[in-house]
Amino acid sequence: MSLGSFISSSRKIMRGDAGVDGDAQRIAQLVWLLFLKVYDAKEAEWEFHDEHFRSIIPERLRWRNWAVDHRDGEASTGDELLTFVNEDLFPTLQNLPIDSTTPLSKSVVKSVFEDSNQYMKDGILLRQLINLINEIDFDDFSDRHAFGEIYETLLKQLQSAGSSGEFYTPRAVTDFMIERLNPRLGEQVADFAAGTGGFLTSTLKHLDSQVENIADREAYRQSVFGIEKKPMPYLLGVTNLLLHDVEEPRFFHGNSLDRNVRDYREDEKFQVIAMNPPYGGTEQDSVKANFPASFRSSETADLFVALILYRLRKNGRAGIVLPDGFLFGDENAKTNLKQRLMEDLNLHTIIRLPGSVFAPYTSITTNLLFFENSGASKGVWFYRVDLPEGYKAFSKTKPMLSEHFDDCREWWDNRREIIDGDGNPKAKFFSAAEIAEGNYDLDLCGYPQEVHEVLSPEETIAEYKAKRAELDAKIDEQIARIEALLAVKS
Template sequence: MALGTLVKTLQNIMRKDAGINGDAQRIEQMTWLFFLKIYDAKEEEWEFHDDSYESIIPERLRWHSWAADHKDGRALTGDALLDFVNNDLFKTLPNLELSSNAPLRQVVVKAAFTDANNYMKDGILLRQVVNEIDSAVDFTEYKERHAFGEIYETILKDLQSAGNAGEFYTPRAVTDFMAQVLAPRLGERVADFACGTGGFLTSALKILAEQVKTPADQELYTHSVYGVEKKQLPYLLCVTNMLLHDIDNPEIFHDNSLESDVREWRHKQDGQFDVVLMNPPYGGSENASIQNNFPTALRSSETADLFLGLILYRLKKGGRAAVIIPDGFLFGQDAAKVEIKRRLLEEMNLHTILRMPQSVFAPYTSITTNILFFDNTKPSEGVWFYRMDMPKGYKHFSKTKPIRLEHFNDVKAWWSDRREIIEDGNPKAKFYTVDELRNGNFNLDLCGYPHEEEEILPLDELIRNYKEERARLDAEIEQKLAQICEILGIEA
């Protein structure tokens, strides 16, 4: 069965079940089932290569023991299957006893089921779902597993509804472009501190996989990525994604990256990374206990600001980063934003800001975003700004016409041959010195979009956009007043 057809078939079965309400629960239901089947296939590999391998999952709970239907009337179904899943599988796996030095491939099993749920209430329908998954793909076959891995991201994109607090699906073209620019190398460690479903990590792995030539290279590959995800469903999706990409001991942790004191990371070499690729959650707010994990100057209620602060401490000397950030950060004048921008220029080497079109994240949000490129090599000498315009023939990106990797071709060409570009009297690409940015109180809202088409937006998004525009105008007014006061020699 084609994988796209499989997903539709599973959705149609689940819609008949009274226990499942909406796509989010259908995704979660499919995900833990896919995880168990994929993990079972990986265990078959591990057993083949290591005679001493012992599964952390009790034999009765392993996929091949209960899910396979041999059509002999012995397969669990109906109330018996529901009882097994609810009262054995879901009570045992979250409570597995692990040794202090348990390998990560064991740890992820317990973490994956700690907050997972079985929403289905009809055991016969559950048996139909299990049978479809069990017969659809042979994950022991390398080609089939990798084919599924490539389509896995598409399944997520098609099924995920818009998230809250800025948690949106990052288009694969964007993650691939950012990874290609940073060009991770075998032996380097790549991190995403709010990794979601693992999109940035898989983009990095595609580049690293091409460099694997020897068993030693393969060993480096399997320890090349690190991720942290606070929410259970994307965490489980990410772990499954890593297994599909042959990361047998995925260093993906079900945790909150902001819950530890950032100052401690400066002295922990194993907590710093060569490459950071991120789209931090934005629009959310953090409480005082989280903010207290940061130096006073970096404390902010805005989640995205805190993640940028975190990166300042966890980017290794010589390391490089690419981070997606909303417009509000560029023109924001509150103390924490100004301090982060100052440090990016004076302590890091912020060298490029890519202004992206408004509808990159359509249909999930119209919030305009940017990519900050910086490294931990030296203080910045100045910043190049480049405005990425909509490709010809596009008014907006959409679910049916998403942004594609080839849409970055002009950016790539400019990247290797940097020059200032003026179009219709407005700068499309321009270099600003650190002194110029400092004199503007670190307002980075430069080389923006001169014309915007009117668009009917949902009320909550309209209000959010109005607030963002008001903040931008307030920042411009404050900047102009400061300049006037300086000229007149009076206090602002």
Template sequence: MKDGVCLRRAVNLIDEIDFEDYGERHAFNDIYETLLRELQSAGKQGEYYTPRALTAFITSKVAPKLGERIADFACGTGGFLVDAIKYLRLQVKTTEDNAILQNSIIGIEKKQLPYMLCTTNLLLNDISDPQIIHGNSLERNVREYRDDEKVSVVLMNPPYGGNEQSSILNNFPADLRDSETADLFMIEILYRLKREGRVGIILPDGFLFGTDNSKVAIKKKLLEECNLHTVVRLCGSVFTPYTSIATNLLFFDKTGPTKETWFYRFDLPEGYKAFSKTKPLTLEHMKVIDEWWDNRVEIKDEKEDESLTDTYKSKKYTINEIISNGYNLDLCGFPHKEEIILEPEELIQNYEQERTKLNKAIDDKLAVIMQMLREG
């Protein structure tokens, strides 16, 4: 705005907005969300813009209640918190209810820019004094949390792929220490979740099938202290264009140890080879999970050959089956096509055959075109 005339025009446009009008004020929500989505800095250092279809779906399944404390310990720009606010606002009937809502949302963000964006996001969603802390959730010793610091609901997509300093690792029990950031946040949640509390979290595949000592110890603690009732496997393109890392939705509550866990594989919609920036994941796509969620049935994959091992799109596994599998939660995953490795001579022969077929198809097509031109 080095040009004074342009600045004056911008001021005049802003002056026309009625900030007291509820509709106009809330139009900023959509505008702001669009700006956040288009941020070019998204996807650095294991932090990605979470598709709003995922935040809305997870929030609806965890179903926060008015009066509960809802937290995101790595809140980024506040996508989960905003969806929690929208979900709770439907329960607000009085001014007292609204006052409760104002103090229900808690966020912590390590980086300066996302912290500022999140605070603004909550202000635009009518939270007058956002309780967003600028800091690192992992800097506190997890064994020091008091009961009044614990929360009833956690909604998160923690950063993953990063590593924390050794000074941070000292805040966690020795047998659970893991340099992977996402694993540390899982430990954080287990220590900060109230009895009867509920969690919806997005985690990478590495957490499910990791077999090193610390990962197994974290999963063992999760299954012994919480009820991991549902795992939804997501395809790798969900976070396109930021990353192709395959992720999963984990839903659990602190009502007792896990007895059984349902796994469901969310396949790409018909006609999709992958989600993309122009064809992103939407809530409409999530309806298939909604339908399954309320009517859970085992779904076996079709086999090309009866000699092949049975695989499942959806299946319930008991805790004994999970333990006997070495706490490997890589179940109902995406099928891996076996690649046949040919000898060099055979590979060259195959290429030559394919080239001959392709050349013939081109020649046939050219002959048709030439014939049409002669007849024309």
């Protein structure tokens, strides 16, 4: 089954259902079904390796026992299927008995369904959708690969359903940041606003080549930690980790900002933190109270920067995506955070990104900040990633790709100042003293701004007339040539 046919067929089925309204609900409807399909495949693996394995899902509710249509006329459909899903499947999975001894591989089912919704009202269409999903054969390598592509496409579609800065981070960005942070097996990588798990799966991909034995594989599975506040990204993220063979995903549904930052113990800190926090949002005063007064901000992203300061281990490394507003903002919290990054941590590199990296879903211009908990910064290197030759902007059909970071990679390993053709610095080092003297304004090595001359009304009219006369002359010239050609032929 091709990627295109799966996506278009699932959309067509759900568009015919009166209960599903818009792309956000279509994605939410699809992903809980995909989760159960994926989970059932993982359980089959666990059963193969452990004859004593017992599912947390009651036998009648396991995907294999109700969702598979054997084409014998026995598969549930129509009102019978709707009643089963709405009155048995969902209530049971939302109330599964779990306690502190329940493995994460099992308790995750309840976590997923506590905030999932069943939107479809037509049981026949629901059966069609289930049958479509069942065409994905997890025992077939080619379909496994295809499902990975399908899932990646679904994650990208989540962008259009997001708001307040909540969107899928392009894979090129997550891969580049993890590559630069270079986590090693045995280190723990955390994302406190993990969304669909992009940074975590980029970490797993990075670590995969380091796995050489069974012990390494276990370290691989324990290497990522995530928290996500919103239910749909959380469901997508959990499924994403299961697909990457993380059998007990340490991926939790909750608000990372709900706890007082002063209460974190050393064993709750991480060697590596990578994240793209939501920005543009706000938190309640009760949440802001979890932070020192100097860091309290009305901007959610600022609070996540503060959180990292308290959860990054000594000599740990961090990379974070932040909007331009953080760089030039002079509000007390922003200035205090930037001062802390310079004086107590080692903010060493800021990569400026084109404004269209997240297009068309947001025009917010972003930056990648890299720092370490290794003492005061001596200064910050800035590097501006320019649009590739021939690009006016990145777009949905022409997204940012890994190779667009290649020049930055080369520069990273051989740092030097670069001045572009019109005299603007593309890469430059600014000392800690220079940044402090500028009151921690980090809006440096930015993109050249086009300057447009503003003409008076009289000058504008004169310029317009001149250009029109020039164009009329060119048109008259072409007409004269055509008439001359016609005269010759006649």
